[in-house]
Structures are given as structure tokens and as C-alpha cells.
Amino acid sequence: MDRFVYLTFDGLSRGAVFAAFALAxxxxxxxxxxxxxxxxxxxxxxxxxxFSVSSATGSYWLGFAVxxxxxxxxxxxxxxxVMRFVDHSSHLNGVVVALGLVLVxxxxxxxxxxxxxxxxxxxxxxxxxxxxxxALLSRFDxxxxxxxxxVCVLLALLFTRTAVGLRMRAAAFAPDVARLLGVHVGGMLTxxxxxxxxxxSLAGMxxxxxxxxxxxxxxxxxxxxxxTAAVVGGLDxxxxxxxxxxxxxLIVSYVSGYLGATVAPIxxxxxxxxxxxxxxxxxxxRGKARTV
Amino acid sequence: xxxxxxxxxxxxFGGLTALDGVTLTVPEGRTVGVIGPNGAxxxxxxxxxxxxxxxxxxxxxxxxxxxxxRPHQLTRLGIARTLQGVxxxxxxxxxxxxxxxxxxxxxxxxxxxxxxxxxxxxPMTLPYAVRKRxxxxxxxxxxxxxxxxxxxxxxxxxxEIAGLTALIKELTCGVLLVEHxxxxxxxxxxxxxxxxxxxxxxxxxxxxxxxxxxVADAYLxxx
Numbered sequence: 001m002d003r004f005v006y007l008t009f010d011g012l013s014r015g016a017v018f019a020a021f022a023l024a025x026x027x028x029x030x031x032x033x034x035x036x037x038x039x040x041x042x043x044x045x046x047x048x049x050x051f052s053v054s055s056a057t058g059s060y061w062l063g064f065a066v067x068x069x070x071x072x073x074x075x076x077x078x079x080x081x082v083m084r085f086v087d088h089s090s091h092l093n094g095v096v097v098a099l100g101l102v103l104v105x106x107x108x109x110x111x112x113x114x115x116x117x118x119x120x121x122x123x124x125x126x127x128x129x130x131x132x133x134x135a136l137l138s139r140f141d142x143x144x145x146x147x148x149x150x151v152c153v154l155l156a157l158l159f160t161r162t163a164v165g166l167r168m169r170a171a172a173f174a175p176d177v178a179r180l181l182g183v184h185v186g187g188m189l190t191x192x193x194x195x196x197x198x199x200x201s202l203a204g205m206x207x208x209x210x211x212x213x214x215x216x217x218x219x220x221x222x223x224x225x226x227x228t229a230a231v232v233g234g235l236d237x238x239x240x241x242x243x244x245x246x247x248x249x250l251i252v253s254y255v256s257g258y259l260g261a262t263v264a265p266i267x268x269x270x271x272x273x274x275x276x277x278x279x280x281x282x283x284x285x286r287g288k289a290r291t292v
Numbered sequence: 293x294x295x296x297x298x299x300x301x302x303x304x305f306g307g308l309t310a311l312d313g314v315t316l317t318v319p320e321g322r323t324v325g326v327i328g329p330n331g332a333x334x335x336x337x338x339x340x341x342x343x344x345x346x347x348x349x350x351x352x353x354x355x356x357x358x359x360x361x362r363p364h365q366l367t368r369l370g371i372a373r374t375l376q377g378v379x380x381x382x383x384x385x386x387x388x389x390x391x392x393x394x395x396x397x398x399x400x401x402x403x404x405x406x407x408x409x410x411x412x413x414x415p416m417t418l419p420y421a422v423r424k425r426x427x428x429x430x431x432x433x434x435x436x437x438x439x440x441x442x443x444x445x446x447x448x449x450x451x452e453i454a455g456l457t458a459l460i461k462e463l464t465c466g467v468l469l470v471e472h473x474x475x476x477x478x479x480x481x482x483x484x485x486x487x488x489x490x491x492x493x494x495x496x497x498x499x500x501x502x503x504x505x506x507v508a509d510a511y512l513x514x515x
Contacts, residue, residue: 163395170381170392177379180342181393182367182434 002134007257008250009128013141014207015249016148021203021226022233022241023155027196029235031172031189032083034094035227038101040219042078042197043204045105046071048113050205051120051214060123067201075197079190109216117218122209144206151199152242158195159238168192221265225252228272234282243284295320295354295438295466296341296371302349303336303490310336311347311490318438323460323467325477327501328487329510334470335376337487338440341468342366342373367393370437374427374444380415386426387411393433401433402426405459421452428459438466445473478502486510 021039028036036042050067054060082101087093124139159165170178171188179185203226204219212218229248233240248268255267275282296318303311311333318324326334339345341352343361351358354369366372372393380389386407390398402408405425415423424444431439441460445453453476460467460480471477477484478498486494486501488510494501501507 163391166384166388166392166395169384169388173381173383174379176344176363177375177381178392179363180366180373180375181430182364183392184364 003257006128006135007253009136009141010257011250011253012246013137013144013249014210014252015229015246016144017203017207017245018222018226018229018248019242019245020148020151020199020206021222022229022245023152023238024196024200024203025226025230026233026235026238026241027155027192027199029230030238031168031192032094033088033091034083034086034098035235036196037095037098037223038078038105039196039200039226040204040223041102041105041109041216042074043071043200044208044214044216044219045109046074046197046201047120047204047208047218048109048214050201051118054121060121064123064205067205068198071201071204072194072198075200076190076194078197079193083193084186084189106216113214113216115216118214120208120212120214126210140209147202147206151202155195155199155238164188164191224265224272225249225268228268228275230282231272232275232283234284237282237284240282240284244282296468297353298337298341298350299353300350301337301340301347301352303333303340303345304348309490310345311340311487314350314485314487314490314492316485316492316495318466318468320437320466321464322482323463323469323480325469325471325481325484326487327471327474327477327484331489332487333490334487335442336490338373338442338468338470341371341440367434367436370435371440372431372434372436372438373440374424374431374442376442376446378415378420378423378427380423380426380430382414382416384414385412386415386418389415389426390430390433393430394435397433397435398429401429404432405429406455420447421449424448424452424456428456436465438468439463441467441469441471443471444469445471445476 024039025036028034046067049070050063053066054063082097083094086097122140124143126138126140128135128138130136159169167183168188168191170181171183171185175185207222208214208218225248226245229244230241232247233242233244248271251267251271252264256264298314298316301311301314314337316324326337328334336345340347341361343363352361353359387398390402402411405428407422407425407429410418410422415426428444444456448456453473457476457479469477469481481498483497484501485492486507493510494504494507
């Protein structure tokens with residue numbers, strides 16, 4: 001039972017990171033109908049920038065802020081310089097360009113920083129508190145929950161309580177109609193990509209200090225889990241992506257704990273296939289499934 | 293003062309002539325109708341005014357100034373448009389749909405169109421006639437000087453059309469109306485342009501249009 005409780009909290013902590021990353025994927029999907037396969041590589045690139053600043057200045061938090069700001073900027077630049085010029089007549093075009101970005105970013109990071117694993121520092125202890133002899137959460141886990149929770153609340157407020165958020169939603173659902181209402185759709189897309197990449201960077205900064213470490217390909221496995229989380233929740237559903245992230249986090253934790261860490265990625269892929277076959281619109285989708 | 297003028301507008305899609313030599317003025321406060329059989333070029337005309345289609349000939353003026361319309365700048369220029377297919381955002385509530393156009397005037401526009409009881413409802417759950425009203429409220433929320441109405445009576449019943457007629461008559465802005473429902477067109481328009489295969493074949497008051505044999509041949513004669 002103690003192990004189950006520990007794995008549950010561990011799964012929720014992992015799941016919170018997957019949720020943030022899945023949220024980033026959903027933000028871009030809803031706005032552009034593109035699954036941003038470059039999200040992981042972009043997050044790693046900003047994490048390298050952040051940890052470089054941290055090691056140069058000795059301040060983790062300055063590096064953390066640099067990573068998030070770099071993420072926002074990288075997202076905006078990616079949309080403005082690359083994605084805006086993709087022919088959207090086929091979904092495949094955006095996917096191919098995103099995969100191309102992955103290769104470019106990972107290759108560039110390898111050339112600049114090398115391909116060896118580097119440790120990524122955590123701002124808080126990762127030793128779990130024990131209550132009644134049962135290991136529960138570490139300070140770092142609490143930081144993860146707080147950071148992801150804050151991002152979810154801020155995004156929810158942005159999209160439901162502000163004129164900019166309303167315009168972003170309108171631009172995402174029907175860009176031509178939104179234009180007629182005075183919405184600068186291009187600006188909203190740029191903002192959406194910036195926010196998504198910023199959230200992706202946050203997820204990177206939260207997951208890299210765990211078992212992953214810094215490496216140009218470090219987020220590949222996380223991407224698969226987060227993509228599964230987004231599909232489980234429904235690519236059109238922001239709350240669904242958060243719930244999907246927690247579900248995937250728990251599955252990864254339980255499977256790793258009871259069957260071995262090497263089985264966990266297989267379990268995630270099985271979940272992805274099951275959801276795609278059984279409910280392709282996701283567990284939280286309202287409408288019919290979209291075909292990609 | 294002339295709110296909007298189209299000068300000798302032509303549009304070609306490959307080998308197809310969608311509009312040819314269309315000249316039209318919509319003075320402020322006046323309602324101008326554009327009628328014609330299906331495929332006459334009515335919606336293309338709207339798309340030219342909105343900037344979705346660039347004319348291959350002619351130009352537009354707003355007031356005294358020549359302008360090249362761009363969709364996201366229309367509301368700033370005082371132009372609003374409703375769409376044939378309603379075009380509401382399905383995941384936004386009625387209130388949010390109208391707030392996208394202008395949060396400050398959304399409530400007033402919804403009240404003007406008599407749909408305040410549906411504020412927090414998603415539009416796809418509402419009857420078609422109510423959705424049409426939401427679309428109209430959204431256009432009015434931007435407080436336009438010129439309102440483009442693309443088949444506002446489409447899919448409506450007689451009572452709803454009567455209500456729409458009264459609402460359009462109350463408008464003080466210029467209105468450019470594309471519509472198949474002749475009773476509505478004749479009731480609200482100060483002047484009417486008739487298109488056939490993209491070309492203007494008649495232009496005049498409702499009484500003049502009713503009496504024009506070319507119009508009867510091309511359009512009214514079909515009914």
C-alpha cells in the first residue's frame with residue numbers, strides 16, 4: 001500500500017508536467033490544426049539557454065526566467081518566420097515542417113552544446129517527505145504542482161476573462177469570420193505560439209531536472225507521453241489535456257513501479273493506440289473526431 | 293455624403309467572369325439592395341467590399357478616399373458584415389460571440405436584437421432564427437456606418453422576416469443588402485441593383501425594378 005501511495009504521488013507529479021506539455025500542444029492545435037512535433041526540441045533549446053545563464057550567473061531563478069522568456073520568443077519567431085508560410089491546404093505540410101524543425105534544433109544544439117548528457121539542477125530538494133513512514137511528495141514536486149497549477153489558472157483566466165483571450169479563441173475557430181470582426185488573426189496566432197512555447201519551456205524546466213538531464217533529445221520521450229495525454233484528453237480540450245496528463249503520469253508511474261521502467265513507454269503507446277481506436281476524439285471531446 | 297462606392301468593379305476567376313462593370317453607391321443612412329439569380333455575383337460583390345476577393349478591374353471609395361479593403365480593418369473603417377451561413381463561433385456563448393466584435397457595446401446590440409435571454413447559451417443549441425439574430429447583433433456591436441447583410445432572411449419564417457424587416461428599417465447606418473426574399477427587399481430598400489451573370493442589368497427604386505421587364509426576365513420571372 002505504501003508503494004501504491006508513493007507511486008500515485010509520483011505519477012501525479014509526472015502527470016502535471018505532461019499536462020503542461022500537452023496543454024502547449026493543444027494551444028497550437030486549436031489555433032492552427034498543427035501538432036507541433038517541434039515542441040520538445042524547442043523546450044530543450046530554451047532549457048539549454050536557461051541552464052547556461054544559471055551556470056554563468058549562479059542564479060537558478062534567473063536561468064528559469066530566461067528559459068521561459070526565450071520560449072515565448074522562440075514560439076513567436078517560429079510562427080512568424082516559419083509556420084505562417086506553411087501551405088495549410090494539407091495537415092501533412094505543417095507536420096513535415098515541424099519535424100524538420102526538430103532536426104534543425106536538435107542538430108544545432110548538438111553542435112553548440114555537444115551530445116553528452118549534462119545534469120540539470122533542481123531548485124528544490126527532490127527528497128520526498130515521509131508521513132507515517134510513507135514517502136509522499138518532495139519540495140520539487142510541490143513546486144511542479146504550483147507552477148503547473150498557476151499556468152492553468154492564468155491560461156483559463158486569459159481565455160475566459162479577457163478580450164485578448166476571446167479574440168484568440170475566435171481566431172482559432174473561424175479565422176475569416178474573426179477577421180471580419182476586426183481581429184488581427186496573425187497577431188493572435190503569434191501570441192498563441194508564444195504562449196504555447198512558453199508553457200512548453202516551463203514543462204521542460206520542470207522535467208529535465210528529474211531523471212532526464214540536458215541533452216538535445218531529452219524531451220523526445222516526454223513528447224510521446226504528452227502527445228498521448230493530449231490525445232487522451234482530446235486535442236481540442238484544454239481541461240482534457242490536463243486530465244490526460246495526469247492519467248498518463250499515473251500510468252507511467254504505476255507501470256514503472258510494478259513492471260519496470262522499460263515497460264512504461266510501451267504502456268503509453270498502448271494507451272495511445274487504444275484511445276485512437278476506441279475514442280479518437282479523446283475522452284473529453286464533445287464533438288466528432290477529427291481526422292488528421 | 294457617400295459612405296461606400298464601387299466604381300466599375302470587375303472580378304474574374306480564371307475564365308469565369310464573376311462581376312463585370314459594377315458601379316454602385318451606398319449613401320449613409322440608405323438601404324441598397326443587390327438581387328439576382330443564384331450565381332449572379334452577389335456574394336462575390338460582398339467579398340470584394342470585404343477584401344476577400346481582389347477586383348481585377350475598378351476600385352472602391354469610402355467617403356472621398358479610394359481604399360483597398362482588408363478584412364481585419366473593416367470594423368475600423370466602420371463596415372460590418374453578416375454571413376450567409378450565420379458564421380457564429382460554436383464554442384463561444386451568445387454573449388461572447390458578440391463581445392468579439394466589441395465588448396463595450398455587446399449588451400446593447402443583443403438587447404436591440406431581442407436576444408438577451410440567450411446570453412450564456414452556445415449558439416448551436418438555439419433555433420436558426422435566433423442564431424441569425426445573434427449574427428446581426430454581432431455586426432451591430434461594432435457600431436457600423438455601413439452594414440452588409442448577406443441573405444439575412446434565408447431560412448426564416450414569415451413572422452421572423454417581419455421582425456427582421458422592422459429591425460432593418462430602424463437602422464440608421466447605410467445598409468447593403470443581398471437577399472432573395474423579394475418582399476423584404478422591396479420593403480426596406482431605397483434603391484436596388486440587379487445583377488445577372490455578374491453584370492448590372494437594372495438599377496433603380498423598388499417600383500422601377502418591379503416594372504423593369506429585363507428584371508422580370510432574369511429574376512422575378514422565375515418565381
